[in-house]
Structures are given as C-alpha cells and as structure tokens.
Amino acid sequence: MKQTEFIATVLPFKDMLYRLAKRILVSSDEAEDAVQEVYLKLWKGKDKIKKYKSPQAFAVTMTKNYCLDRLKSKQASNLKIVHSNYQANESLERQLEANDGVSIVFKLMESLPAQQKIIMQLRDIEEFEFSEIAKMVDSNETAVRVSLSRARKTIREQLRKQYKYGIS
Amino acid sequence: MELANIEKLLEAYFEGNTTLAEEATLRSYFTEASVAPHLKEYVPLFSSLQLAKEEVLNKELVLSEETTKTSRNWWYGIAASAAVVAIIAGFVFTQPNLSQEEQEALTAFNESKKAMLLLSQNFNNGTEQLALVGQFSETTNKILK
Structure with a gap:
C-alpha cells in the first residue's frame, strides 16, 4: 500500500479518532499524541489494513486500546501526586x-x-x-x-x- | 414533530432502543428553539452531543518519521551486506596463500621422495655388487675343480 492510498483510506477518520481519544484521555495534548501514535502504528501495519473488513473499525479499536493503556500507565505512575x-x-x-x-x-x-x-x-x-x-x-x-x-x-x-x- | 412522539422517543433513547434516525430526530428537536418547558432539562445533553461532533484534530499528523526509520533500516542492510562481502572477499583472497603453502608442502614431499629414491637406488647398487661377489665364488669353484 502506497502512502497516498494509505492516506486516502485512513485519514478521513482522524477527527473521529481524536474525539474518541480525547473522550478517554480528557487532555487534548494527550489525545493528539495518541492519534499520532495510532497513525504511526497503522502506517507500520499498512499492508495488514486491507485484510480487515473495515479499516475504520480497526482504527477505532486500536485507538481505544492505546488510550486505555495510556490511562492505566498514567494512573499507575502518578497516582499520589494527582490525588492530593x-x-x-x-x-x-x-x-x-x-x-x-x-x-x-x-x-x-x-x-x-x-x-x-x-x-x-x-x-x-x-x-x-x-x-x-x-x-x-x-x-x-x-x-x-x-x-x-x-x-x-x-x-x-x-x-x-x-x-x-x-x-x- | 409532535410532543407525544418525542416523549416516546426519549423513553426509548434512555433504554438504548432508538435507531440512529430516531436519535437524529431527538437531536434536531432539542437543538431547535421551541422545546416544551418540561423537556428543557434535556437540552444541554443533546446540544452538547451535537457540539461534540464538531471537534476536529488541529495537529498535523506525521508519517515521515517512519520513512526515516525505513531508510535507516536500508542503511543497516547495506552495512550488513558490505560486511558479508568483506568476509567472503577475505576468504577468497586468503585462498591462494593457503595453496602456496600447500605447494611448498608438495615440493617438500617431492624432494623427500627424490631423496628416498636415491637412497633405494644406492641400496640396489649395493646388491648388484654382491651379485658380483657371488660370481667370483662360482668361478673359483670352477677353477678348483
């Protein structure tokens, strides 16, 4: 899959992924980073995208999982500081x-x-x-x-x- | 849209039983100006859901980071193949040296073979002389007869 083709399939739902990431992570900076990270991962696995029936659903699942992981590691690392x-x-x-x-x-x-x-x-x-x-x-x-x-x-x-x- | 219908849809909405079209109807009803007073409490919910759709990502996404990574991988490939070529070349160039050694060994072997042959020839000469001695005793026997 070439870059132009990749962008055409995957880029239309970047805003949707961003909104989802922001809903989970709250911070807009964090959400931006998450979307960026998800796109890099998608780009890396771009040859696999075609195999999925819906690239959009795949991207959503990926974003969801990434954000939840992110949240988990955040909570684990600065639980004490945040709370006080x-x-x-x-x-x-x-x-x-x-x-x-x-x-x-x-x-x-x-x-x-x-x-x-x-x-x-x-x-x-x-x-x-x-x-x-x-x-x-x-x-x-x-x-x-x-x-x-x-x-x-x-x-x-x-x-x-x-x-x-x-x-x- | 009549009020009774909206109320019914609202009930279904909170039970999770509305279709996408019905939900759109609810949103448009609650974001319009004339909402029945007893339903006013739902306005913020539907207007914020409507509003939330409009949020967009303002940051440019970077995909080029990946391309630099792949070119680095490419360089790794070149370095690795160069190393392999160097090793093979090393073997190829050291090969004549080894055969030269072998040649030296071969000449040494030939030399020693020659020496052995010389030795055995001399030994054979010695036995010929002994044959002469045998003839000598034969002739003396003839004479003494």
Whole structure:
C-alpha cells in the first residue's frame, strides 16, 4: 500500500479518532499524541489494513486500546501526586462551570466508566450502528445497548440533580 | 414533530432502543428553539452531543518519521551486506596463500621422495655388487675343480 492510498483510506477518520481519544484521555495534548501514535502504528501495519473488513473499525479499536493503556500507565505512575491537590482544583472548576449546561454534560461523560464512555461516544457522537460498536469494543450488541442505556441514564440523573439545584 | 412522539422517543433513547434516525430526530428537536418547558432539562445533553461532533484534530499528523526509520533500516542492510562481502572477499583472497603453502608442502614431499629414491637406488647398487661377489665364488669353484 502506497502512502497516498494509505492516506486516502485512513485519514478521513482522524477527527473521529481524536474525539474518541480525547473522550478517554480528557487532555487534548494527550489525545493528539495518541492519534499520532495510532497513525504511526497503522502506517507500520499498512499492508495488514486491507485484510480487515473495515479499516475504520480497526482504527477505532486500536485507538481505544492505546488510550486505555495510556490511562492505566498514567494512573499507575502518578497516582499520589494527582490525588492530593488536583482534586480540589477540579471540583472548584466544576462549580464555576456549573452554569454552562454543555460543559457540564462533558464533565458528566468524563466521570462515566471507560467502557460506557467509549460506547456513548461511538453511538451518540460518531453515530455508529450497534453491530459496528460491538465489533469495535469486542462485545455483543445486547451488552452495548445495556452499557449505553446505563451511561445515558446516569447522565440524565446527574443532569436532573444539577437542573433542580440550579432552579432552587 | 409532535410532543407525544418525542416523549416516546426519549423513553426509548434512555433504554438504548432508538435507531440512529430516531436519535437524529431527538437531536434536531432539542437543538431547535421551541422545546416544551418540561423537556428543557434535556437540552444541554443533546446540544452538547451535537457540539461534540464538531471537534476536529488541529495537529498535523506525521508519517515521515517512519520513512526515516525505513531508510535507516536500508542503511543497516547495506552495512550488513558490505560486511558479508568483506568476509567472503577475505576468504577468497586468503585462498591462494593457503595453496602456496600447500605447494611448498608438495615440493617438500617431492624432494623427500627424490631423496628416498636415491637412497633405494644406492641400496640396489649395493646388491648388484654382491651379485658380483657371488660370481667370483662360482668361478673359483670352477677353477678348483
């Protein structure tokens, strides 16, 4: 596979991968690095891409796994530093942004468990079919629906709390 | 879109039972201006989902890093093959030296063979002389008869 052909197949979904990476890693710098890394890996294995039915699904799975690994190693390495003073700042930030409905939804999505977060991202933002998502996250459609329902409900509950709090 | 339908879709949405088309309908309803008051609490959710679609990657992706790596590999290949050629060439050039040694050994062998032959010839000469001695005793016997 030549570089032009590779770019034509793989580059159209760079933004989608970036959004997914950012959903998992939160930091935009980290997400950029992750996408870069994923593209290098894809480029390295470019001859294998053709074998996959959907290069897009393959890239999504790759990004998901890379980001989760990244997250794991991060949490393992600076768990102590993050916990002591970072937490206070974040809750302050959260209160400041409480008025802004949109950013609060993003914050709520951040606090979801990783799998639910990923599934919600793939369904509600990237608009994939359940069958596609099931392949991407290596699961089945029923499980995907259940996770999605849980994620949406959690956000609804939290939003209701915030909403009532805002009114009273 | 009538309100009852939207409410039904919302219910299905939270159960994870809506199709992509139905979800699009919900998003467009909630991002439009006129949302029923009792459904206002869902506006932030759908408007942020809509907004999240628009985020793009601003950084240029680098693929050339890989090409420099492959050219380095190429150089490794050249270095390795050069080393192999040098080793083979070394063998080839040292080959005549070895045969020269062999030639020396061969000449030495020939020399010693000649020496051995000379020795055995002289030894044979010696036995011829002995034959003469035998003849001498024969003739003396004739005379003494």
